[in-house]
Amino acid sequence: MKSGLSFLLAARQCEIRELERLAETGTLVTLVSRFTHALQRERGASNLFLAPGGQRFAAQLQEHVAQSGASEADVRAHFEQLDIVEGSRIPNGARLFSRIAVVLHGLESLPDLRRRVAGRALTLPEATAAYARLIANLLAVVFEAADSAGDPEVSRALIAMFNFMQGKEFAGQERAFGATVFASGRVEAASRQHWQHLIDTQQGCFQLFLDFSDPAILAVEHASHDPQALAEIERLRRIGLYPSPRREVDAALSQDWYEACTRRIDSMQAVENALASNLRRVCEREIERAQEGLRDQRALMDSLEQPEGGVPAAMPGRYGPHLERSILGMVQEQSRRLQAMSDELDTVRAALNDRKVVERAKGLLMAHRQLTEDEAHKVLRTMAMNQNRRLVDVAEAVLTMADVLPGRSH
């Protein structure tokens, strides 16, 4: 018959298995992050190639496509080895697998996208948007992984990583958008709003990344700064966003803008690598801690064992009152520790809430107004820009109005 003590050990073993599972998820996230980076570079190269006179970048584009292909193969190989038994151990395994299905489905269109870019059969914004969709699918996998982490430290590392990746993706979108605006020679009010939105959401993500990172990561981030590139970006943002009424925007700035942004984005890869190593280290450290706790508990239990033997495990009062108190202490300590972990996890995960609210509002708009995801997002973004409010506030308002909207499906 199992005693209370054997369930204390079992609880520890559950923790260790959950952490091992998270370490595997960490590997998945790292591979997804590398592939995302490769796709961002491929998108950048395709932007150069699709710009007027961009044919000279054909070889460079080919190189980036090959690099993406290698990263894609790594991600696919990892997906391949995930099995369903494993998935059903993940708290939100169904959601994670569903996100992977979306990624794989999207990737089926990648060869066709590349063919059309190579044939210059797409506009630059079309190509950018197509890559952005694939990257959004990959980011959703990272988000789901962050959402499934049951350990507050690992959750923290995953949230930092997700927000950095998301911020970098907005930086990539800003690069493409700004380059198009400069190349066109003029800035319209709507463009200005969208540009400002890309800057704001980017900064929101990087702020969350900073909030959830430890000093070692912050040092890497600080060292990665390229002050010249940053100054150039700020100067060009100013020109692009607030052009002088008396003169047109100089189309030649497009090239300067693109190069400064590329330097900045490339320098971010060092931070992403540091985040990936940090994630691995955090998992290892937490596993080690849990194993140490398990060893301590085992040792304490061994010291409680009565060598005379023959006493049934479930027999009451088999330990003296002194030992009873140490067992009670152990049981209570574990409950308290798990409670504290669960509380901290709730606090940490609150950072994921904004995105969930936005997703929820999008889903509502899609159901009510028969919109695609892109369209629903655009509706929210436009509302936010017009009302000069944060996306999440507009999303909250949409959800609040849900009950009074006509034709509510659920």
Next chain:
Amino acid sequence: MKSGLSFLLAARQCEIRELERLAETGTLVTLVSRFTHALQRERGASNLFLAPGGQRFAAQLQEHVAQSGASEADVRAHFEQLDIVEGSRIPNGARLFSRIAVVLHGLESLPDLRRRVAGRALTLPEATAAYARLIANLLAVVFEAADSAGDPEVSRALIAMFNFMQGKEFAGQERAFGATVFASGRVEAASRQHWQHLIDTQQGCFQLFLDFSDPAILAVEHASHDPQALAEIERLRRIGLYPSPRREVDAALSQDWYEACTRRIDSMQAVENALASNLRRVCEREIERAQEGLRDQRALMDSLEQPEGGVPAAMPGRYGPHLERSILGMVQEQSRRLQAMSDELDTVRAALNDRKVVERAKGLLMAHRQLTEDEAHKVLRTMAMNQNRRLVDVAEAVLTMADVLPGRSH
């Protein structure tokens, strides 16, 4: 190479496994509920036995002890067959196992408690409190099970069950408390507050039970009412809580009170059984639905398979544009469904929040002021009664003050 579609299926299979896991948890909860009921009856019998002249209830007490023993054996046998691999698949497996450790540790004191009751070596309130602690441990297991459910329908059924059990436990405590008050012949202000608190928290639990139950359960609940017993309880509550200033409380009322309460509590068992059957039915229905979804998806996928064969699964564009759209529809539909489920789960689980806030505040008080759990609970309860506020509001206030409390440990 796995395609997006195979991950769609894998996501469904994760859902099914998770539901099967919940069905097992449902069995555990049902056994725990029966054992809790048996312990409540045993406590009731021990109350009768410990009251003056209660020796004549010795045989009845023995009978209840034997019934508890049988239920305890069932629960222990179920614990026995839980394994760690299984536990690590539960989102909060470590917490559940830790709660079981607390239960098993507490149960080691049960034989001694019974010996002391049999020897009349305990006061009635002492015996009541000792049983209440064991029952609180069992209820914590049910709460953890409710907190781990990833399916909104199952979560709803578990929350209804937990709240009914908790309400019934407060009813049991009120029975013992009122009987003692009547037997003493007088009601002091502090007793009145505690009695009122037992009524209020009881009603809060039953209200949540009503909110989370379907019409079939509500019908059973309605049929279980014993209007005579209820009227008698309300009459005696009025006498006990607002005794006339000119006369003492009649000690003979203790017996009437006890009997009316016992009739009411015994009638609740029918509702608890209905809740247990409902839980089983909900799990079965959800598993069936998920399996049906899986079959539909498989059928659709089979119809998409190209009979020519030999086309690698990951090859892009292998489906025509029409089929591509149905696949995309399937992928999107699944994402939306999982998102909607996750949203609903968040809404449903909000009902668990009050208890979590109270637990958190207790943990804080225990750490700061070196209190036991019982003492911490008493501090909160006293604050709530003195300020005439709900327990959860006082707990919120304690947590808000956490940062400014001295000697904060984390």
